[in-house]
Amino acid sequence: MLRNIIRVVRPKMTWLFPADENIWFHRQVAYSMAFWAMVHTTAHYVNFINVERTQIRKQTAQEIHYTQPGGITGHFMLLMMFLMYTTAHHKIRKQCFEAFWYTHHLAFFFMLGLYTHATGCFLEVYHLARDNLFRRARLQGISWQEGNRLSKVLFIPVVQWSFALSAQLKYTAGQWLFLQVPELSGWQWHPFTITSAPEDPYVSIHIRQVGDWTRALGERLVPSISSCSNDPGSDEGAEKDQKIGGRGDFVELDSSANTTPFPLRWYRCHPIRIDPQNIWYRQRKGTLGTLRRVEFFWVCRDAPSFGWFQSLLQEVEAAQADPNFLRINIYLTQKIHEDMLWNIAVNDAGAEYDPLTLLRSRTMFGRPDWMTIYGQMRQAIEGGQYIPGSTSQLKTKVGTYFCGPGVLGNAIKEATVANCSSTVEFTFAKEHF
Amino acid sequence: MGNLIWHEYSRLTAITASVYAVWAGFWALFYRKFFWDFVAGTLRDPGGLQPARSAAVFVTIIVKVPVVPMIAMLLGMFMIVLEFPFPQLKSLAIHRSIVLRIVLLLFQTFITILFYQGTNAAIWSFIAALCYTRAQILGESMAVAKENRGKDGGA
Numbered sequence: 001m002l003r004n005i006i007r008v009v010r011p012k013m014t015w016l017f018p019a020d021e022n023i024w025f026h027r028q029v030a031y032s033m034a035f036w037a038m039v040h041t042t043a044h045y046v047n048f049i050n051v052e053r054t055q056i057r058k059q060t061a062q063e064i065h066y067t068q069p070g071g072i073t074g075h076f077m078l079l080m081m082f083l084m085y086t087t088a089h090h091k092i093r094k095q096c097f098e099a100f101w102y103t104h105h106l107a108f109f110f111m112l113g114l115y116t117h118a119t120g121c122f123l124e125v126y127h128l129a130r131d132n133l134f135r136r137a138r139l140q141g142i143s144w145q146e147g148n149r150l151s152k153v154l155f156i157p158v159v160q161w162s163f164a165l166s167a168q169l170k171y172t173a174g175q176w177l178f179l180q181v182p183e184l185s186g187w188q189w190h191p192f193t194i195t196s197a198p199e200d201p202y203v204s205i206h207i208r209q210v211g212d213w214t215r216a217l218g219e220r221l222v223p224s225i226s227s228c229s230n231d232p233g234s235d236e237g238a239e240k241d242q243k244i245g246g247r248g249d250f251v252e253l254d255s256s257a258n259t260t261p262f263p264l265r266w267y268r269c270h271p272i273r274i275d276p277q278n279i280w281y282r283q284r285k286g287t288l289g290t291l292r293r294v295e296f297f298w299v300c301r302d303a304p305s306f307g308w309f310q311s312l313l314q315e316v317e318a319a320q321a322d323p324n325f326l327r328i329n330i331y332l333t334q335k336i337h338e339d340m341l342w343n344i345a346v347n348d349a350g351a352e353y354d355p356l357t358l359l360r361s362r363t364m365f366g367r368p369d370w371m372t373i374y375g376q377m378r379q380a381i382e383g384g385q386y387i388p389g390s391t392s393q394l395k396t397k398v399g400t401y402f403c404g405p406g407v408l409g410n411a412i413k414e415a416t417v418a419n420c421s422s423t424v425e426f427t428f429a430k431e432h433f
Numbered sequence: 434m435g436n437l438i439w440h441e442y443s444r445l446t447a448i449t450a451s452v453y454a455v456w457a458g459f460w461a462l463f464y465r466k467f468f469w470d471f472v473a474g475t476l477r478d479p480g481g482l483q484p485a486r487s488a489a490v491f492v493t494i495i496v497k498v499p500v501v502p503m504i505a506m507l508l509g510m511f512m513i514v515l516e517f518p519f520p521q522l523k524s525l526a527i528h529r530s531i532v533l534r535i536v537l538l539l540f541q542t543f544i545t546i547l548f549y550q551g552t553n554a555a556i557w558s559f560i561a562a563l564c565y566t567r568a569q570i571l572g573e574s575m576a577v578a579k580e581n582r583g584k585d586g587g588a
Contacts, residue, residue, distance in 0.1 A: 038456075042456070042460065045460060045464070045549070045550050046460070046464060049464045049466055049481075049549065052481040052482060053479060053480065053481040054479050055476075055477075055478040055479050055480075055481070058476075058478070060471055060476060060481070060482050061466065061481075061482075061549065062468075062471050062482075065552075075552075075553065078553055079553075079556065079557075082446070082449055082450075082557055082560075085449070086442065086445040086446050086449055087442070089445050091441055092437070092441070092442055092445070095436060095437050095438055095441070096436060096437035099437050099442070
């Protein structure tokens with residue numbers, strides 16, 4: 001996966017191959033390679049035994065298989081494919097990404113095997129060109145910049161980290177960056193979606209502390225936080241968030257610019273999704289294009305999980321002149337305690353803001369029924385109520401940009417496919433890491 | 434490092450190796466050749482390698498009557514059925530036995546290395562057996578199938 005090349009190629013070549021779904025495409029290529037490797041190998045096992053029997057070349061089948069470059073490289077390539085394919089299974093990738101990641105670098109030796117497999121074959125020119133591209137992309141991929149300063153840390157114990165890199169970084173909404181902390185590991189690059197908008201004066205990412213790398217990063221940040229002075233604005237933030245989480249565990253800190261505890265390296269990646277903050281900026285600039293309405297769905301398990309996003313959503317919601325342009329739908333899927341239920345019932349009735357999120361939009365409880373949501377949206381569009389002024393002669397396109405677990409993605413995709421009609425087209429795009 | 438569950442990884446390697454074993458055994462029915470025939474064998478032109486007289490028993494069970502490839506195919510199919518697992522096998526305790534898998538995979542290694550087409554299957558089966566051995570050393574245990582939970586004496 002040459003991410004930097006994909007970033008350049010993607011907007012221009014999508015008509016030729018599915019560059020938007022490049023990981024999917026990568027897998028399809030792999031399946032086809034496995035199939036043709038099987039055909040090729042089977043054919044050679046037949047062909048070498050015939051060479052031996054007819055003695056058209058004075059060799060035994062074993063000599064061709066295990067002493068000649070073609071045979072040796074072939075067997076090694078098969079072994080490498082065996083290791084690469086088995087470790088690339090989604091179960092293994094989730095359990096131990098390193099096992100997949102490092103094993104997949106056998107691709108380099110696989111390519112070496114491929115050049116020497118058919119010595120003198122014209123394909124070499126193509127392969128050499130491709131390998132050259134590969135290596136250059138990899139080297140350029142590490143065109144990291146050092147010396148970025150950590151300027152802001154949003155601290156929620158064990159849940160999320162956000163820090164801003166005060167660097168001049170050009171990016172568009174929804175791009176992600178790869179982060180490397182040499183102190184933790186000189187090899188690991190971790191992808192994170194950039195959560196700030198290009199217009200923001202800082203770059204921020206949110207890191208959930210779920211794995212050993214992110215936890216180690218968290219541990220390294222803790223001493224720097226304790227040594228930092230408290231930002232005067234943070235008390236206000238803490239108070240606000242106390243209401244959301246029900247616990248006082250939300251602390252926002254500003255460190256002075258030169259207290260970076262360790263160097264960070266990063267590089268950019270390609271965009272995939274629309275995020276509300278970016279829409280807000282575009283709305284202000286009037287560069288929305290044909291975008292008419294935005295429905296923002298956020299499904300999360302418990303209230304503290306959306307703590308870090310709350311202030312942003314609140315800002316965006318408050319800035320809406322047209323109440324119908326952006327609709328925020330928040331779903332809480334956690335089982336609710338009786339105490340909490342009463343608390344909500346008491347506070348919610350007649351209040352202008354939702355007691356949990358402090359947004360004007362009401363929080364919904366339970367899992368969203370996507371079929372119904374999309375079905376209703378289609379009906380509303382067809383009936384002309386959803387987008388005023390749209391007529392049935394025009395085809396309305398509703399794009400869904402999804403970021404989250406695969407099972408949820410499948411359910412949403414099913415709903416988008418099922419609800420397509422002659423006048424309304426639903427598309428689905430998923431963020432892949 | 435992430436936490437690799439070795440028996441889950443081994444399962445994937447065992448399935449791949451067993452599929453190869455079945456495929457190799459299938460082709461060995463048509464193109465019969467004892468892999469180790471080059472040891473003290475003579476090369477005839479035309480005719481290919483003629484195994485030494487001491488290897489007559491292998492010639493009988495691989496070339497004259499392809500028993501070994503057939504065993505490899507059956508064993509491979511059983512491994513696939515055991516690993517996927519086949520619904521009927523789910524209720525049995527052997528479905529969760531790592532030791533049984535190690536033994537079967539080592540046997541598969543031995544069987545497939547005897548005939549010409551089976552060498553890759555042998556190497557892969559050996560790797561799968563090593564992975565299962567690692568799982569066994571780490572003391573991993575396979576989860577009881579959902580439908581059997583709470584049953585007495587079952588799997």
